[in-house]
Amino acid sequence: MTENVNEQVDKEKYVRAYGAMVLSRTFDRKIITAQRQGRVGFYTPTMGQEATQVGASMALDKDDLIFEYYRDVPMMIHRGVPMEKLLDQIMGNSEDYAKGRQMPSHFIARDNNFMSIQSPVASNLPLATGAAYALKYRKKNSIVLTTFGDGSTSTPDFHAAMNMAAVYELPLVFLCENNQWAISLPIEKQTKAEIWKKAEGYGMEGVKVDGNDLLATYKATAEAVRKARDGKGPTLIEAVSFRMGPHSTSDDPNKYRSNTVQDGSDQDPIILTEKALKHMGILNDSMIEKIKSEAERIVTEKFEEREKIPPPEPSTMFDDVYEEMSWMVKEERGEIL
Amino acid sequence: MTENVNEQVDKEKYVRAYGAMVLSRTFDRKIITAQRQGRVGFYTPTMGQEATQVGASMALDKDDLIFEYYRDVPMMIHRGVPMEKLLDQIMGNSEDYAKGRQMPSHFIARDNNFMSIQSPVASNLPLATGAAYALKYRKKNSIVLTTFGDGSTSTPDFHAAMNMAAVYELPLVFLCENNQWAISLPIEKQTKAEIWKKAEGYGMEGVKVDGNDLLATYKATAEAVRKARDGKGPTLIEAVSFRMGPHSTSDDPNKYRSNTVQDGSDQDPIILTEKALKHMGILNDSMIEKIKSEAERIVTEKFEEREKIPPPEPSTMFDDVYEEMSWMVKEERGEIL
């Protein structure tokens, strides 16, 4: 890797990246509080993974496709998914893209090329291979990024997708967001190997990067993306960070872990990014203040706005099973409504 | 590895090993012919994998457990499974251990610690981890060997089992019989990595060995077995040989491959083993002749003997679904018989 990514991108790009991180963190805090107040049903906070995701997102083009997972709010924000749509999903209201059908944190934003989220972890990965195959087959210049956690590397889907991607030399970047925990299981009990080393067993390149380092993650992802775009096949990136929050709002990490990273401490990726960008002369304290208070304002405003939106009509529940509704569903709709 | 395996074992051991290889090859030829004559329904020949399997088998103790696959006749013969029982299985007759329920080549010989065969490839591997866990938990001195083909490394089951085995440091040897083909798919299209290298991605040791070299396979397996017995965890062995025959009697390899190894040619593991053992002064021509003609006699005799055994009683088909027959099966038995 010879080019210096730092010089390629202008300041604005970093300010925007930092802004997305802050907005996401603010969003996290807001939703967690709202959940405690009973205003939201469930949520999987992203705290701690902002640098990983925004760094990776910076390396993508508009037309690239993302087969994301449930903890990717920073990336969605960075790619311009309207905050309204994130909130609509979390609330499952009638303006939700998916008509309130999915649990919170199961976002979709097809307009921004986020391909929707299932719960069974890592089962997005095989789909990503298919999409990457389609792009390659159609000789498109776009690539696919797929994200998942460290725990997800134990799944059958990870294995299936990694092998397919390598065999067909697909334009695909596997981004493993190693936050060192899968609910209560620490990474040492998940696997005896380092994650990036798993790539070699598929004949793929594996890269490890400090996922708390925005610039490093950006650089590593940009390199993998370039490789993919040039027809040189897939890469597995292990971006190491730390899950600062609980697994989800249903989870109490005190039961199983003592080591933590505090929100705002000097291991927090937001603080680390602030430091780095200040050092680079891109950010200063007043900008930071402004970005943070602006984020507070937006999240609070939008939350209150979207909270007023009513739930979906009951009849919507019966749509979209098939393109053409089946007689069974018609009949059942009749009984239920 | 410091000990010299060659010196540890006496000549008889090698003669017996060679005998099992020849008997298995003779068996293969016989069954293929019988299948063409319509006297047997189906068969997956083992030709080409005799050195791999017998070499591995030599390294095992009587109490070790084997979660085998459908191509392991040489190993079964070497471990003393009576030829009668192999034939009974292939014929699905009333003396078959499994009452004629399974397709040919799906052997079981619990008395010899062969744990039975399913068709979905590699789904024996997770079971092997469970058995190995049980042995470890019970502090037994035995270990588990599980066998599978090169194609099987792409399956979810391979991934699941490899990870479990490594995480729990199980007394388990994974023997991949790389015969370079999975039906019509050559190994280069199955995976972009060498199989033994896949071990590292699980934090496990991987070993590659010439599976046509009886002694080398024996040595490599013995080392892995010793490690497992000593509580030092699992090993993946890749034993490279060549599938000399068709995938099964239903398959025509001429459709998809031009390179072959001929029965009796100097790449044939039996010929290679003969050479090696002659060179070591363990075998000579007259012994070879005797072993071969004896094998012919046994296989022919036993085949004719077992062919006379009638099929299982129709009523047996309804047994063993549950320990206690369900009313549904009772009722259905009544309708069918």
Next chain:
Amino acid sequence: MNMVQALNSELDLRMGADDSIILLGEDIGIDGGVFRVTDGLQAKYGQERVMDTPLEELGIVGMAIGMATTGLRPVPEIQFQDFIYTAFDQIVNQMAKMRYRTAGRITVPMVLRTPYGGGIRGGLYHSQSGETYFAHTAGLTVVTPSNPYDAKGLLSSSMDLNDPVVFLEPKRLYRAQKADVPEEDYKVPLRKANLVRSGDDLTIITYGSMVPTVIQTVEKNSLDADVLDLRTLVPMDIDSIVASVKKTGRVMIVHEAPRTLGMGSEISAAISERVIEYLYAPIVRVTGPDTPFPYRLEEYYLPNERRILAAARKILDFR
């Protein structure tokens, strides 16, 4: 005890008495399980016997089968039934068929526990009722309790069986009721339905999470109904079903799983095969619809009093 405590108590009792019992699953050890069914057991019995496994359902089930074939009696947990499908090959082709394919030479005594069903705002992937997938698979015994007492007693019988059991725990009922549950081990028999309530006009056949809903509806509306709680879905207790149908001649089946090929279809077919001449009215199924399970509108998905009453009226008013 509530159902979680009843299950925990049975696991604890049995583990104390029999060291061949091993629990394995995701987050079941130090965390005590996401629903706390295995709470405290790892502290008591150690990491070897209460295994926090990597994130691989296929491996969990496959490993448990392997243990069971070699003398242990594993009780694996799948965190949500919705996530069991990567292990489906192991369930259908190994767990269910081992006894048959070895003619009884190798058996698989294990209890595969998993929470199922809706009512906790879980949406598409934390609410499924997949009992059909297991009940259709010859070789599996499928059990589901509807209250804390049955939960403990059925788990006990399941752990005694020398065959694999899929033990479906209605997660909505985990903490819904407290009941008097003996501290010591006792059995609730498998393959036996429970006549929860007796009546003459109507037979309502149900199980798991729907049992309380049915009972409340019957009591509140003074329906004169037999209420049968199946307890074991397969092999189901056909004799009790037939006896009740002969008495009432009118049948409703209530479950939360989607209608098409839900348990109701088998129950209905088995009845009309045997005693159609006793029926005064159509057999009516009150079930979840044939759609995935929605998040925000889940109360419309689940059978409720209104729908059960509507069905009862339809059946009782017939002709």
Next chain:
Amino acid sequence: MNMVQALNSELDLRMGADDSIILLGEDIGIDGGVFRVTDGLQAKYGQERVMDTPLEELGIVGMAIGMATTGLRPVPEIQFQDFIYTAFDQIVNQMAKMRYRTAGRITVPMVLRTPYGGGIRGGLYHSQSGETYFAHTAGLTVVTPSNPYDAKGLLSSSMDLNDPVVFLEPKRLYRAQKADVPEEDYKVPLRKANLVRSGDDLTIITYGSMVPTVIQTVEKNSLDADVLDLRTLVPMDIDSIVASVKKTGRVMIVHEAPRTLGMGSEISAAISERVIEYLYAPIVRVTGPDTPFPYRLEEYYLPNERRILAAARKILDFR
């Protein structure tokens, strides 16, 4: 053409006309598929469009879903239906639910082809009829042909659908019959049963591999029966079923899959829910037993003339 040729001809036609169609599966390319359904297509359309994949059903199905979400129309093959279960999570949780969970923003137009059923001496793992597992899953359309003409026309309609289809090919019939099959593309409609034979005494509902057995039995024994070939198992053609039952008042259902929660249970339940008052006799199911599929005794497993006749007598003689 026989059924293999009919399917091959349709794949060939469609691939020639539409480059978004991609075939993928094990041994389907250079080898032409173990049953030869894809014979010659790789030579004609190249390795990019007829992909010989690694040995991973999960990857095959998952990859196909991903292709379908991004503009292609894949037609994956699973070599034997018995081996589909490692992909079951992909089928149940991704393929079937994508349209629903995205409210139609992402769709999965794909046809998952796989041979199923017994009669070829395949034993436990090369003979399964797993249609229930798919038919119970909302979002899937399940199709199975019973003859070469239908095979081609149903495959054509399935490839037109903007939803995922599980296309079950009765392997026993692959080469069993030759029929006049047009060279060009034509449609046999989905969701429509075929009234193969008309009669007044009895309705026999069947599909796939059992259709020829039923027809032969009916003809040989001069049964005066409606024979309905479902063609699409879900959503099934309830109108045709009800119309026939109203006419005959007597129903038999024949399939090869195990009885408990086999398609017969749903058909029976749907009938007795709607038109029980038209029934003169119990609805009788003639099916495979609730056991795994045995190798040597498979002729006892499969429904045959004797059992169909016995059931017919039972139904016709009732009361």
